[in-house]
Structures are given as structure tokens and as C-alpha cells.
Amino acid sequence: MNTTRRSLLLGAGAGAATLALPNLAPAQEAPGVTANEIRIGSTNALSGPVSSYSVISRSHEALFKRLNEQGGVGGKRVNFIVYDDGYQPPRTLEQTRRLVEQDRVAFCFNQLGTPTNSAIHRYMNQRKVPHLFLATGADKWANPREFPWTIGFQPSYRVEAQIYARYILDQKPNAKIGLLYQNDDFGKDYLNGVRDVLGARFDAMVKTATNEATDPTIDSQIVQLQGTGADVLICGIVPRHAAQAIRRVHDMGWRPMFFMTNVSISASVVMTPAGPEKGVGVITSDFRKDQSDPAWANDAGMNEWRGFMRQYLPEGDQNDNNYTYAYAAGLTMIQVLRNCGTDFTRENVMKQATSLAPLELPTLLPGIRVQSQPTNYNVGRQMQLQRWNGRSWERFGNIIEGASV
DSSP, X not given: OOOOEEEEOOOOOOBOOSSSOOOOOOGGGSTTBOSSEEEEEEEEOXXXXXXXXXXXXXXXXXXXXXXXXXXXXXXXXXXXXXXXXXXXXXXXXXXXXXXXXXXXXXXXXXXXXXXXXXXXXXXXXXXXXXXXXXXXXXXGGOOTTTOTTEEEOSOOXXXXXXXXXXXXXXXXXXXXXXXXXXXXXXXXXXXXXXXXXXXXXXXXXXXXXXXXXXOSOOHHHHXXXXXXXXXXXXXXXXXXXXXXXXXXXHHTTOOOEEEEOTTSOOIIIIIHHHOGGGGTXXXXXXXXXXXXXXXXTTOHXXXXXXXXXXXXXXXXXXXXXXXXXXXXXXXXXXXXXXXXXXXXXHHXXXXXXXXXXXXXXTTBOTTOOBOOXXXXXXXXXXXXXXXXXXXXXXXXXXXXXXXXX
């Protein structure tokens, strides 16, 4: 079995949790912490059907490299270890156990995927290992009462779907909605979010189709939904399928009001392969600045990010918004480490991650901040609607702040 490992020395930090926790141990006795380093673990789809997301881990490696070159954090450098899980939940559990039990990492950071993180959700909390800023917007990560050691990063998929449903009711109150969603917790958040808003009207207004992440195409599902007479289409699917959906909808001559999940809207990974002209009119919501938007041509925050890319990831595609996402998530993690001072126990890492003051980040939209409280694990809470114009994503409307119902 492929157990690809990437390891990079970096600077570190630590923390304390939100429920009753034991007294803090001396930092030198903390798992994953030595006199000179802190070990941080992660898993990602470095191969497989969603390997386009692997650039997130590449960006973290580069960001932590820069941190180390600047002297690290709290007198320590970071050893960042990433294993390939191929977006297969059993492998995620295997690789995460390897990180925790063999590599003895202090905590895990920004592991990719809803089904994959679901496979380790209970394990991480039973072991009391911080499971931080996950690279998934599943609504379930904001549950401090039952899972105090897990916290997400980006806005909830369920809230995103609620935003789309409310916009649809405002623009087309008698809409016939086709909903295509991945048959796992990722996709089901879109189903639940639309149902939250439509309530008793859901069955009359919505026809659904599902797909698996490993399906070679989603053409049959698109044909099926068009056949229902739907004049609105919402998709909660991964990038490879998103490109297929945009291309297929256009080529069929179907012109629904079209919504695409914000994890599958990269200009280079989705819109260009689909055919940029074929996605004109597609609507999404996002919390990030997008490199394709000319509004950010001279933006100070994006110029900071571009400088980072030129120096540390010169081969990286700056039209892939997975890099801007990763930069924001990585800077958030570094801020938590700095807030830890010199106490890098798991308890203190968790305490700092769940008591994060509102933080502005260079690659997030103006007015959008990340934050957390011990009783509120929704780190990302704001988004703005956007529409593809054939070249870039154009923002419209106000910043929307929501909480899942």
C-alpha cells in the first residue's frame, strides 16, 4: 500500500481544550514536542480521484518552510508530515494512526475531505489529539460538546446550501430544483441545507440524484435531472465532476440557474477544463479572494501571497484557488502556534485553536475574518455570492453571515 510521506521541519506551538482537561504537562513531555521541534501531521489525497487538492499540502509545506527560515515559533521548528490516503477513508484511518501512534505528532492539521475525516473523527477525540482546521466544510465539525478535539476551518457546506436556497426563493419562488450531490457526508450537507430552507415544500420543488466520488462521469445524473424539468441546478460534487457537469449542461443546451459548491470552482482546475465560456452564469459563494478577479490585481494581501508563491512555489498555478485557501488556513495555524507561547501541549494547542480572536487574512475577502470560541467551533462564518463571467468570478450582493439551522 502506498504510504507516501512528506516531511518538512518547521516552527511550532500548542494548547488546551474546552472541556474539563487534566493539568498541563511540561512542554518537553508533550507528545510530538522536543527541545527543537514540534511534529505536525496531515493526510491528503496525493493520489486518486481528488488529487487536485494535493496542492493544499504542498502550500503548507512551503509556508512552514518559510516559517522555519524565519526562526520558527516559540524557539522550535516544525516537522510537517503528510501521508497519502488517496481519498479512501480506511487509508485515512491507517495513516492517521501511523501519525499519532508511530510518528507521535503533537496534532493533525488541515486533513482533507469529509468522508476521510469522518473515518477518524471518533478516534482523534478518544485519543484527545487536536484535529485542527480540517480541509472540509462539513457542518458536523462544529460540535464541541461531543467532539471537543475537532474543529473545521471553512464555512459550512450546509450553510452554503441554505444561502443558495434562499437566493432561489427570492429570484425564482416557483423554481423546480435539480440537486446533484455526492453520496456521503459532504454531499448530504447540500441536501440538508436546501431542505432546511424549503421545509415542507422540499418534496414538491426538488428532484435529486447522487454520485460516488469514484464514478468516472456524472453525465447520466445530469441527463436525469434535466429530464425532471428542473430550471435550477445545485451541485455538491468534487472538482473533476464539477468540470464534467458544467460542460455537459452547456453542451445539452440546458440553461438552468446553476449553483456549484465553492470547493469546486478553481479557475484552472474546474472552469478551464470545462471550457471557460461554458460556465458563464454559474453561481457560487466564497470567502476567498480569487486570482482571476481583476479587482485584486494590486491588492496588498494578494501581492503578499503572490510573492510567497514566486519564492516558494514558483511552479504553482496561481489561478488555482486551492493555494489561496491553503495560505489562509496555514496562516491561521501559525497564529495559533504563536498564541501558544512556549507551551505546546495538546491541551494548550486546543485551547488556543478554540479561542481565536477575529483574524483578517491576506487571501480572504474584505470584511471576512476567521475566529473561534470554546462554545462556537465555526471558524469561517461569512461568504459572498459570485458569478462566473467567462474569465473570472464576479462578486455580487453583501457579505452573508450565517449559522446552520
